[in-house]
Amino acid sequence: MTVDGRVIRLRNLEKVLYPEAHFTKGExxxxxxxxxxxxxxxxxGRPLTMHRFPDGVEAGSFFEKNIPAHAPDWIDSVRLxxxxxxxxxxxxxxxxxxxxxxxxxHVPMGTAAAPDVPTSVVxxxxxxxxxDVVGCARLALDIRALLEHVGLxxxxxxxxxxxxxxxxPLNSDVTYDDTTPFAHxxxxxxxxxxxxxxxxxxxxxxxxxxxxxDWSQNTTHKTTVCVYSLRPRxxxxxxxxxxxxxxxxAVGAGDAERLSFEAGDVLDRVEQLGDLFGPVLTTEQALPxxxx
Amino acid sequence: MPDVDxxxxxxxxxGMPRALWNGAISFGxxxxxxxxxxxxxxxxVRFNQIDRVTGTRVRMKRVAEGDDGEREVPHTEIxxxxxVSPGSWVTIESAELEALDPKASxxxxxxxxxxxxxxxxxxFANAYQVAPAPGAAKAYMLLVEAMEEANKVxxxxxxxRSKQYLAAIRPKDGRLLMSTMYYADEIVEPxxxxxxxxxxxxxxxxxxxMAAQLIANLAxxxxxxxxxxxxxxxxxxxxxEKAAGRTIVRADTPEETSVxxxxxxxxxxxxxxxxxxxxxxxxx
Numbered sequence: 001m002t003v004d005g006r007v008i009r010l011r012n013l014e015k016v017l018y019p020e021a022h023f024t025k026g027e028x029x030x031x032x033x034x035x036x037x038x039x040x041x042x043x044x045g046r047p048l049t050m051h052r053f054p055d056g057v058e059a060g061s062f063f064e065k066n067i068p069a070h071a072p073d074w075i076d077s078v079r080l081x082x083x084x085x086x087x088x089x090x091x092x093x094x095x096x097x098x099x100x101x102x103x104x105x106h107v108p109m110g111t112a113a114a115p116d117v118p119t120s121v122v123x124x125x126x127x128x129x130x131x132d133v134v135g136c137a138r139l140a141l142d143i144r145a146l147l148e149h150v151g152l153x154x155x156x157x158x159x160x161x162x163x164x165x166x167x168x169p170l171n172s173d174v175t176y177d178d179t180t181p182f183a184h185x186x187x188x189x190x191x192x193x194x195x196x197x198x199x200x201x202x203x204x205x206x207x208x209x210x211x212x213x214d215w216s217q218n219t220t221h222k223t224t225v226c227v228y229s230l231r232p233r234x235x236x237x238x239x240x241x242x243x244x245x246x247x248x249x250a251v252g253a254g255d256a257e258r259l260s261f262e263a264g265d266v267l268d269r270v271e272q273l274g275d276l277f278g279p280v281l282t283t284e285q286a287l288p289x290x291x292x
Numbered sequence: 293m294p295d296v297d298x299x300x301x302x303x304x305x306x307g308m309p310r311a312l313w314n315g316a317i318s319f320g321x322x323x324x325x326x327x328x329x330x331x332x333x334x335x336x337v338r339f340n341q342i343d344r345v346t347g348t349r350v351r352m353k354r355v356a357e358g359d360d361g362e363r364e365v366p367h368t369e370i371x372x373x374x375x376v377s378p379g380s381w382v383t384i385e386s387a388e389l390e391a392l393d394p395k396a397s398x399x400x401x402x403x404x405x406x407x408x409x410x411x412x413x414x415x416f417a418n419a420y421q422v423a424p425a426p427g428a429a430k431a432y433m434l435l436v437e438a439m440e441e442a443n444k445v446x447x448x449x450x451x452x453r454s455k456q457y458l459a460a461i462r463p464k465d466g467r468l469l470m471s472t473m474y475y476a477d478e479i480v481e482p483x484x485x486x487x488x489x490x491x492x493x494x495x496x497x498x499x500x501x502m503a504a505q506l507i508a509n510l511a512x513x514x515x516x517x518x519x520x521x522x523x524x525x526x527x528x529x530x531x532x533e534k535a536a537g538r539t540i541v542r543a544d545t546p547e548e549t550s551v552x553x554x555x556x557x558x559x560x561x562x563x564x565x566x567x568x569x570x571x572x573x574x575x576x
Binding site for chain 2 (some may be wrong): 108146149180182184185186188189191195196205206208258288290
């Protein structure tokens with residue numbers, strides 16, 4: 001197969017990667033080839049971590065942080081600490097990853113060029129037992145209201161799994177030293193406001209009936225699942241960008257189904273709505289300056 | 293049955309009441325599956341606690357002593373502890389208590405039938421409706437009729453919420469009613485010096501006659517409906533008046549907090565996070 005002049009070898013396209021949905025590797029590659037247009041800007045130039053499922057979602061998987069030795073020579077790389085990550089720069093790179101059954105593509109908030117400069121703050125909303133994605137959506141609205149109060153705009157996506165993520169784009173002169181405490185502070189404030197519903201600590205035993213606001217992904221060596229990435233669930237669900245109206249409507253209806261999108265749905269949405277997450281790459285905002 | 297008491301706001305059950313206890317009445321060889329429901333519901337006016345300064349609700353938080361107070365202890369993590377010596381407890385799980393006498397926790401054992409007027413009212417605690425479990429209607433009805441015929445009250449023991457109760461079961465309007473009772477050693481008869489004044493008091497026949505007449509004047513049949521909680525009625529009137537006029541407190545929604553407050557709260561929270569980060573770096 002040729003993508004933008006790059007030749008990519010395709011093998012085992014009929015292999016079923018999502019048995020319950022009978023979704024094959026060929027369909028995974030086709031999805032990524034089609035979504036690459038809108039996905040690329042969110043991945044490009046960032047150190048990539050691939051979560052690979054060579055024998056499908058019901059079999060074993062592994063995180064590949066280092067660029068594979070057999071990677072084509074047109075795939076860039078960046079060395080961070082002891083790891084040499086692949087760095088994608090064109091649509092063909094996404095297709096190449098898909099052919100390796102890298103169902104999930106993860107990237108950090110920083111870029112390969114400036115690893116310590118996060119372009120966004122991310123709040124990863126992870127529901128504990130007894131809470132579903134609607135609970136996360138409710139909290140996402142609270143985060144939006146809180147950030148709005150301090151003059152900041154944010155965007156939401158489903159995690160494609162059980163939770164949601166809220167991105168606060170900065171695209172300005174900050175480092176993780178600014179964003180980590182900010183994210184932690186927001187998480188603690190939410191926890192203080194709604195102690196029965198929010199926790200800012202990772203401990204499993206404190207998460208029943210609550211949403212865990214994972215603020216810790218705002219650091220150099222942590223990654224978050226990229227928007228438009230597939231997830232290894234029973235069906236080929238996708239981390240899907242949402243409008244705030246959709247988030248509010250899902251909370252109003254209490255309907256988790258409205259916050260779950262599969263590969264086909266996402267391609268339809270992209271056609272109709274374009275890249276709802278585009279503003280995350282372009283919106284320039286500064287974190288509030290607190291006293292001295 | 294978990295022994296938790298959480299008087300949350302959505303505690304007011306809608307629709308069918310929930311059985312408090314499921315088991316069987318047993319005496320001799322007879323076994324009648326029954327469910328217990330509350331026979332009374334106390335109607336005290338319930339107030340929330342409001343902070344006079346912020347006008348928002350005061351929240352109770354279950355925290356462990358010696359903890360930093362940040363972590364709320366979930367109900368599932370709460371276990372009974374018996375203080376064996378100051379500051380030292382043995383913990384007992386509900387399952388351990390149930391295991392002590394599994395039969396007792398599932399049956400109301402009637403050991404005797406007595407006359408109701410032999411039981412002084414001081415012994416009665418809480419009243420429960422006893423309803424037949426599915427399929428037990430006939431046996432239940434038989435017991436009701438037999439007890440009505442004999443004009444007797446059944447004295448029983450049963451275990452509910454890890455406490456063994458003494459209870460009196462009696463027929464009333466074709467159904468069974470059960471009152472939990474205090475044990476004799478729970479009835480207190482303290483030696484009150486006030487009673488010493490009574491010694492040697494003499495009452496004349498004339499006085500006795502007058503008192504008897506006074507009582508006769510007020511003697512009537514007991515009509516429960518005639519007695520209402522006049523204090524509660526006054527409290528509710530006061531609440532209605534205040535609610536109609538001006539609402540003096542705000543709802544406790546976070547949105548109500550002003551922008552300035554929220555900004556300050558966020559600043560404080562971020563500062564706290566920064567301090568924690570600096571601290572962990574120092575120790576790392």
